[in-house]
Amino acid sequence: MVPPSSTAASGVLESVFHRLVSRRARVRDVEPVGGSFRLVTLEGDDLQGHRWVPGDMIQIGFAGFLGRAYTPLSFDAGAGALSFLGHVHGDGIASRWLASARPGEELYLVGPRAAIDLEAVTRPLVFFGDETSFGTAAALGATRERTRDVVSFFEVDSAEASRLALERVGVTTGLTLAVRSAEDRHLERVEDEVVSALRSAPNARCVFTGKASSIQRLYKAARRAGLSSRQVKNVAYWAPGRRGFSGVQR
Ligand SMILES: Cc1cc2nc3c(=O)[nH]c(=O)nc-3n(C[C@H](O)[C@H](O)[C@H](O)COP(=O)(O)OP(=O)(O)OC[C@H]3O[C@@H](n4cnc5c(N)ncnc54)[C@H](O)[C@@H]3O)c2cc1C
Structure with missing residues (x-):
């Protein structure tokens, strides 16, 4: 057994820590999707009977007491199984693991635990994110x-790969993909479209996820369009140069 949390670099202390605070799970399946995505299914007795709200996250444990957050698309509490869509974006510890993860591997994780309560978000809804948010968008489909009445905007590197990944997780309607461009010019169009959607539905709610600077920009645009802070949920999933965001809500 070589879980990400107990490679040769980690010690007995770390292993005891993970056993105390984490749930043990096993990789059941890893499906490469659209080149840079992995649809990962985890299972384990420790996951059975646990409560899950769409939008909750898990944190996978890695050597050095590191945790990385992912959003289950679905959770089967009876079988003790969950799936998430991981984006392989570079050489971070989780991306490296995702790129080489194999069925049968064991790992430790924390959660599912609260990140965004998608059940509590009323409609109409404007959703924004990026490749790290496809799982969250899919989890919306598991809400009541x-x-x-959901429109979604995603900033992405590749429209083609993203479409494949979104289709694979069942996100196929009401979506706009904006391919990243120099100086974030693609966000001008997204901002305009988000504002125009909000002007025609002033009682709408927003859920903004993904890159911190992008959601900050959209948050300001939504406020300018007249939404109150209570109508907008921002959860930054990552920021350039910062490692391992944990999903603090603002
Ligand atoms: C609540 C929550 C839920 C999340 N759900 C998902 C999910 O379902 N699927 C998913 O793929 N991710 C998800 N994320 C994002 C994921 O946790 C981060 O991308 C994480 O940083 C990946 O860890 P890493 O070890 O690969 O990179 P890190 O070691 O954390 O970072 C290494 C470098 O890569 C940069 N980086 C991190 N993410 C990206 C990125 N997406 N693109 C470009 N550069 C990046 C960092 O800024 C840093 O410079 C979620 C995050 C949160 C907080």
Whole structure:
């Protein structure tokens, strides 16, 4: 057994720590999707019977007491199984693991635990994110209201790969993909479209996820469009140069 949390670099202390605070799980399946995505299914007795709200995250444990957050698309509490869509974006510890993860591997994780309560978000809804948010968008489909009256905007590197990944996790309607461009010019269009969607539905809610600077920009645009801070949920998933965001809500 070589879980990400107990490679040769980690010690007995770390292993005891993970056993105390984490749940043990096993990789059941890893499906490469659209080149840079992995649809990962984890299972384990420790996951059975646990409560899950769409939008919750898990944190996978890695050597050095590191945790990396992912958003289950679905959770089967009876079987003790969950799936998430991981984006392989570079050489961070989780990206490296995702790129080489194999069925049968064991790991430790914390959660599912609160990140965004998608059940509590009323419609109409404007959702924004990027490649790290596809799982969250898919989890919207598991809410009582499902994807009724939801429009989604994603900033992405590759429209083609992203479409494949989104289709694979069942996100196929009401979405706009904006391919990243120099100096974030693509966000001008997204900002305009988000503002125009909000002007026609002033009682809308927003959920903004993904890159910290992008969601900050959209948050300001939503406030300028007249939304109150209570109507907008921001959860930064990552920021250039910063490692391992944990999903603090603002
Ligand atoms: C609540 C929550 C839920 C999340 N759910 C998902 C999910 O379902 N799927 C998913 O793929 N990710 C998700 N993320 C994002 C994921 O946790 C981060 O991308 C994480 O940094 C990946 O860890 P890493 O070890 O690969 O990179 P790190 O070691 O954390 O970072 C290494 C470098 O890569 C940069 N970096 C991190 N993420 C990206 C990125 N996406 N693109 C470009 N550069 C990046 C960092 O800024 C840093 O410079 C979620 C984050 C949060 C907080």
